[in-house]
Amino acid sequence: MVDPARINWPVPEPELPEGVHLALVEAAQAAATAYRAARHSHGRADLGATVADGADGTPTMRVDALVEDAIAESAHRNGVNLLSEEAGFLDHGSAVTLVVDPLDGSSNAASGVPLSCFSGVVTTDGVASEALTVWLDTGRAWWAEAGRPTPYRTSGRTTLDGASVNLHRPKAGSMDGWHRLMGRIGRLRVLGTTCLEAALVAEGSIDAFADPGSDAHRLVDLAAALVMLPSAGGVVLDVHGRPLTFDPDLTRRWSGVVAATPQLGEDLVAAILG
Amino acid sequence: MVDPARINWPVPEPELPEGVHLALVEAAQAAATAYRAARHSHGRADLGATVADGADGTPTMRVDALVEDAIAESAHRNGVNLLSEEAGFLDHGSAVTLVVDPLDGSSNAASGVPLSCFSGVVTTDGVASEALTVWLDTGRAWWAEAGRPTPYRTSGRTTLDGASVNLHRPKAGSMDGWHRLMGRIGRLRVLGTTCLEAALVAEGSIDAFADPGSDAHRLVDLAAALVMLPSAGGVVLDVHGRPLTFDPDLTRRWSGVVAATPQLGEDLVAAILG
Structure with a gap:
């Protein structure tokens, strides 16, 4: 029986290209797994309930906390530091820090609007080397390495009027x-x-x-x-x-x-x- | 080699529930197939180029025309009439008319914003019996029969402020x-x-x-x-x-x-x- 209070659409596995830093791969996979589990266990109102105040000074929704907890565990397991929206900086003594938005579009994610992302950057001693954004509702991923051209390109538009x-x-x-x-x-x-x-x-x-x-x-x-x-x-x-x-x-x-x-x-x- | 002028994401098959009218099933499948082929053969600028003026009085983009042509062929094959955005009313002598928006969100569909739909209604002698909306970028489908409750429900909200x-x-x-x-x-x-x-x-x-x-x-x-x-x-x-x-x-x-x-x-x- 379908429960209309739940978000009943699947959360697929992220479709990641070759070459992504292992800690970033596992953080993205942890986010998708945790978001899937959260939607399975909680209705919309529960997902959006405020459960804490984040390190960024804004309220933390339950769905944010569940996804970030999974990412924090993944970062710990991979021996990298984490800088994340709700938890702030988690120091695991590494030169590598993942800078992560566990669940961008939290309100979308909690309400069922199918537009929310995991997004993370690998930094080493403060210098960013690669970025990954995963659209959790579809598994689509965009990856980029600092200073190397991506296979996708912007529109190249230069004028605002009509853009x-x-x-x-x-x-x-x-x-x-x-x-x-x-x-x-x-x-x-x-x-x-x-x-x-x-x-x-x-x-x-x-x-x-x-x-x-x-x-x-x-x-x-x-x-x-x-x-x-x-x-x-x-x-x-x-x-x-x-x-x-x-x-x-x-x-x-x-x-x-x-x-x-x-x-x-x-x-x-x-x-x-x- | 990836062509950045093309929209390089897949268009999956529609995930349709049991019981949908065959002419509506085939129209939705025709729309997805045609949109997939259009993205494969044309870049963004080509998809969005104006190729005609529609029956609704607005310009028709190439991507609209390609998808509607496929739906019109499907309706003809199924022996039902079609009322559609660009073509207007196509009379195949049936009591059944499909009322169709071949590609809702045409600008999204042409530019690569992954938010566009096929949407159709089965009417018999002017009375609607069922409706189907397919989000073409994901294959997600919403089906409803007139006068019968759907498994999904609205939020039930009654107040505008804060909605x-x-x-x-x-x-x-x-x-x-x-x-x-x-x-x-x-x-x-x-x-x-x-x-x-x-x-x-x-x-x-x-x-x-x-x-x-x-x-x-x-x-x-x-x-x-x-x-x-x-x-x-x-x-x-x-x-x-x-x-x-x-x-x-x-x-x-x-x-x-x-x-x-x-x-x-x-x-x-x-x-x-x-």
């Missing part, structure tokens, strides 16, 4: 930016998952993604994009020009702009600031 | 409605595919979907929802109270509201009208 741009949902702080962009964007979407939206920019399916000024993003939300976009021809910027760095302080925030080209990124920033 | 509401993208005619809703919605998303968004309302993953006043919807966009939502506990309304009927005139338009409950639907209509 296909995804936006972070409207919040206090971004309403002015929203209004300035709404008249210029050709095709606006709001998917509620920065990591997947950044992957769509990287592969050329949309031209850009932006938080129009609400400082919604932590490092973990943008970490994979910081590796993936330059490798695919694109760029990641902050609306206020703050440098995006692999800093373990998860209380830092950015209004991230992910764009197909540096010129489109700069145009978006200028349009948001007005 | 999870998807909106049709902002257009001339919907900006006032957009602004009135933005302050009241708890979680706003814009996916660009009415049929999938209606299915997410039906299964309880979001509370509602609305076009806030731009008359964006034709019958084919809302036909499946008209069967599916009542069966799942929800409702389909027009912002201006015009009755939604299975009328073959595809130049008719509605500002559709799809909601988990009649009360939430009425509240959304009132909020959009202001």
Whole structure:
């Protein structure tokens, strides 16, 4: 019997390319397994219930905690450190740290909107070497190595007017930016998952993604994009020009702009600031 | 070698339940097969190129035409009539007419945003008996029979403030409605595919979907929802109270509201009208 309170769709195994760092492979697999189990055991309301306050200063949903716990166990087993949204920095004495968003699009993941991701970056002594984003609802994965071209490419678009741009949902702080962009964007979407939206920019399916000024993003939300976009021809910027760095302080925030080209990124920033 | 101009993700076979009308099964399968072939043969720009003007008065993209042609052939083979977005009414002398949106979310389908659907309804002498929506990027399907409860249910939410509401993208005619809703919605998303968004309302993953006043919807966009939502506990309304009927005139338009409950639907209509 189907239980309509549950999310009754499967969570497939991630489809990972050859060559991904073992600790990153196992973290992604742990995320998928834990998310599958969470949907099996809990209804939507349970998945979305607040169970703690995260290291990033925002409430932790049950589904976030279940997935992050599995990733933390995986990182411990692999002997690598973990910097993660809710748990903060877990030091296992390694030069390697996985910088992870266990479940990007938590609200989607808890409610059943099939748009949520695992996203992780391998860093060694603070330098990022590769990034992996897995769309958990389908198993699709995007992988990139720092400084090496990806098989997928951005759209290459340079002009904002008429572009296909995804936006972070409207919040206090971004309403002015929203209004300035709404008249210029050709095709606006709001998917509620920065990591997947950044992957769509990287592969050329949309031209850009932006938080129009609400400082919604932590490092973990943008970490994979910081590796993936330059490798695919694109760029990641902050609306206020703050440098995006692999800093373990998860209380830092950015209004991230992910764009197909540096010129489109700069145009978006200028349009948001007005 | 991967061609970055192509959409390089698979289009799986639709996962259809037992009992679906054979003509509807074959139309859905034809849509998936044609969309897969189109992505294999054409890059994004080619898929989105305008090739004709549709019966609904809007431009037809190449990807729309390729998918609709396959469905029309399938309907002819099955001896049923077809009412479809671009081709209009194709009379094969049957009492049964399939009312079909061949490729809902055409812009997504052409650009590679993995959110597009086949959606169809079986009508006999103008009375709808069943509806099927297939998310082509995953093969997930939602089926409903008129007047029979579905295994999935809406969220049951009755209040607008704080609700999870998807909106049709902002257009001339919907900006006032957009602004009135933005302050009241708890979680706003814009996916660009009415049929999938209606299915997410039906299964309880979001509370509602609305076009806030731009008359964006034709019958084919809302036909499946008209069967599916009542069966799942929800409702389909027009912002201006015009009755939604299975009328073959595809130049008719509605500002559709799809909601988990009649009360939430009425509240959304009132909020959009202001």
